[in-house]
Amino acid sequence: MNDWYMLTLVGEDRPGIVAAVTQALYEQGMTLGEASMLRLGGNFTVMIMVGGAEDAGQIRQALAGVVERFGLRMHVDPMAGGLHQHLAPNVLVRVVGADRAGIVAQVTGRLAAAGMNILDLDSDVAGTAEQPIYVMQIAGISETPLEQLEEALQDLTQSGVDVTIEPVETLVG
């Protein structure tokens, strides 16, 4: 039986949120699966697989106090899937360039058309407010040879965006 729920919390970043959230879930007998917390634009964001709840309402109830205290937005959904479904990427694409609208759509659109399945995407803006630098890393699985992926992105490279593609060979030892 699949009893995992996907919990999403977003709000102003303050110390102690993760501790308070996980403690409240623990006290209600719930368990955690995979989780990912990130600061995006100075905001606290986390997605957590929560197990052991009777329904989504029980999770919301368990966290009502914490959500109130930290001023968080909460979202709970039943989810398919579960633990132990990791996929290992075999391609890493790095994109660096002057920030401009449309980079993500252009890069990912070409990769999708070339048959790449994105597993993980990190996109960030570095530099300064006057001179923003766009930085993106995409890890994924592709049966398409690297040369063809490179070719698919070539016109972007010519437009001032640095794109590098390298194979990822996971070392097992």
Added chain:
Amino acid sequence: MAVLEILKAPDPRLRQPASEVTTFDDELRAFVDDLEETRLHGPGAVGIAAPQVDRLQRVVIVDCSHTRKPVPNHGHLVLINPEITEWEGHEIGREGCLSVPDYTGNVFRASRIRLTAQDLEGRHQEFDMEGYEARAVQHEIDHLDGLLFLDRVVSRRTDLFQRKTYRKAGEPAG
């Protein structure tokens, strides 16, 4: 020949330092045969270390001659009492482990190493290694020191910020 049982984290036996090999005999050679059979039994391991099969001795096998894309390598190596004598550079790469099923993560390793080791007859050898093979050897030698790649995994965001000094903090003292 036999496939040996692989210890899985968090087994405390994976956390113990292994001792030096002093006797190079038929028993050692038979063990290395079993270790190799065990390495090949699982899914695509390029290396294995004796502590992973509950033998606390400084013995590892590494073979980087069958990667998807060819990499510089010295073929199939049985390394007894291996020791890294020089490090250079650092790079990030993805690792998994027979002792840690269903998990992979990014780890910093030295790009180039000089390695001394003995072979199965006890003869001293020296290797200059780079890239993937150097990474494999560093991963296996960690097992001899009771370390797992889990001890070195960095956040997936870490390599956005290529701080040169970062590597030194995680560098083994040896």
